Amino acid sequence: MIAIIDYKAGNLASVSNAMNRLMARYQITNDIKALEQAQAVIFPGVGHAGSAMQDLRRNGLDEWLKHTKKPVLGICLGMQLLFESTTEGSTHTLGIIPGKLERFSPALDKVPHMGWNTVSPTRDHPLLASIEPGTHFYHVHSYFAPVTSHCIARSEYSAPFAAAVAYKNFTGVQFHPEKSGKPGEQLLRNFLNMAYDGPHSMLA
Amino acid sequence: MLLAKRVIPCLDIKNGRTVKGINFEGLRDAGDPVELAERYSNEGADELVFLDITATNEKRKTLVPLVEDIAKHIQIPFTVGGGIGSVDEIEALLHVGADKVSLNSSIVRNPELISQAAERFGTQCIVAAIDAKRHGDSWNVYINAGKKDTGLNVLDWCKEVAERGAGEILLTSMDKDGTKSGFDNELLRLVSESVSLPLVASGGAGTIQHCLDAILDGKADAVLAASIFHFREIEINDLKQAMKEASIPVRL
Numbered sequence: 510m511i512a513i514i515d516y517k518a519g520n521l522a523s524v525s526n527a528m529n530r531l532m533a534r535y536q537i538t539n540d541i542k543a544l545e546q547a548q549a550v551i552f553p554g555v556g557h558a559g560s561a562m563q564d565l566r567r568n569g570l571d572e573w574l575k576h577t578k579k580p581v582l583g584i585c586l587g588m589q590l591l592f593e594s595t596t597e598g599s600t601h602t603l604g605i606i607p608g609k610l611e612r613f614s615p616a617l618d619k620v621p622h623m624g625w626n627t628v629s630p631t632r633d634h635p636l637l638a639s640i641e642p643g644t645h646f647y648h649v650h651s652y653f654a655p656v657t658s659h660c661i662a663r664s665e666y667s668a669p670f671a672a673a674v675a676y677k678n679f680t681g682v683q684f685h686p687e688k689s690g691k692p693g694e695q696l697l698r699n700f701l702n703m704a705y706d707g708p709h710s711m712l713a
Numbered sequence: 714m715l716l717a718k719r720v721i722p723c724l725d726i727k728n729g730r731t732v733k734g735i736n737f738e739g740l741r742d743a744g745d746p747v748e749l750a751e752r753y754s755n756e757g758a759d760e761l762v763f764l765d766i767t768a769t770n771e772k773r774k775t776l777v778p779l780v781e782d783i784a785k786h787i788q789i790p791f792t793v794g795g796g797i798g799s800v801d802e803i804e805a806l807l808h809v810g811a812d813k814v815s816l817n818s819s820i821v822r823n824p825e826l827i828s829q830a831a832e833r834f835g836t837q838c839i840v841a842a843i844d845a846k847r848h849g850d851s852w853n854v855y856i857n858a859g860k861k862d863t864g865l866n867v868l869d870w871c872k873e874v875a876e877r878g879a880g881e882i883l884l885t886s887m888d889k890d891g892t893k894s895g896f897d898n899e900l901l902r903l904v905s906e907s908v909s910l911p912l913v914a915s916g917g918a919g920t921i922q923h924c925l926d927a928i929l930d931g932k933a934d935a936v937l938a939a940s941i942f943h944f945r946e947i948e949i950n951d952l953k954q955a956m957k958e959a960s961i962p963v964r965l
Contacts (some may be wrong), residue, residue, distance in 0.1 A: 619910055693788065
């Protein structure tokens with residue numbers, strides 16, 4: 510079973526619709542006992558980092574996420590919350606993946622970065638299997654994670670940014686695979702394959 | 714690597730069915746919204762907009778289940794608008810799978826709604842829909858489906874919605890809407906160059922060239938149209954090929 514973390518900032522309907530299309534068993538939950546039963550965890554998110562973190566803390570999900578060894582896929586805000594910090598609402602995020610979030614400058618280009626942009630893998634990773642360099646994925650965000658050694662795919666707007674990241678058992682995508690047509694579906698299928706093939710595929 | 718300009722079919726919904734207004738009046742039925750949505754998604758639409766023009770509150774209750782059904786069938790983002798006036802209504806639509814909501818008359822009457830909704834759900838899902846009509850050298854904001862002149866200047870209003878936390882502007886030229894004579898590129902360019910929010914051009918699409926002009930001349934980030942897609946006067950793929958040939962970044 511795949512657990513989809515239920516908190517107020519989640520775009521849960523879209524993610525669960527995507528799981529239904531892939532015929533994956535899933536449970537939408539904020540219950541740590543249920544999370545412990547899951548094969549892997551999807552951590553969705555849209556909206557404001559501050560209120561999202563408040564809601565995670567209220568349910569103790571922040572501490573659970575920091576310590577879990579299960580495969581985790583953060584989506585959009587879910588990926589951003591895995592990083593160290595953001596200036597948005599002076600929020601302290603989970604700080605699992607090294608690196609600080611930055612905001613796109615409205616002086617350079619329109620903010621938010623909204624729409625279909627190309628994503629190119631920077632190294633081989635099972636999350637990106639069968640995804641061609643230059644594939645379009647749907648993005649909506651004002652903050653971005655820097656391109657570091659934990660970046661597995663990059664994209665570029667007014668600044669280059671990490672489109673996909675991998676660190677220990679954590680993966681994340683800045684774009685919305687559940688809203689990105691067939692390539693998005695492929696990426697979610699890749700995550701399911703990683704989840705059910707066991708932990709070794711996470712180390713690639 | 715470049716952000717693609719978007720092609721957005723708009724589906725006007727009345728009592729659960731798709732319609733298209735000519736200058737906001739005289740409606741023609743163009744089919745089942747879920748079926749049309751799937752067709753557009755498969756044909757390469759980058760996003761969809763559903764505008765509910767149902768008049769009565771009783772019948773508007775059909776909107777949430779319709780949105781839920783749409784979300785199950787398509788894998789691209791979509792916006793829902795039309796008569797949305799409260800944070801609770803926004804929450805209900807986002808909860809069943811809408812990606813964005815577009816707000817029009819309600820935010821003119823209560824601009825605080827933008828900030829409240831943006832704070833609760835994030836700026837990315839709040840679209841400010843603005844109906845603009847030319848008054849001499851400038852444009853005024855109209856509400857109530859284009860029936861009431863607010864006296865507000867369009868550019869001032871665009872700047873205010875940006876400051877209050879809207880994530881996108883959907884700008885409809887009432888002078889051009891339904892005419893198929895091209896977008897109001899002067900209006901689009903004015904807004905696009907003054908406000909740092911993604912801009913969706915609406916009103917006036919009749920040909921592929923009109924859409925290219927809205928992007929190249931009007932500096933729009935996306936073009937929205939209804940009847941030319943519903944009645945297959947323009948195929949989405951032909952439009953996107955033409956965009957590519959015009960060196961406009963596009964998702965094919």
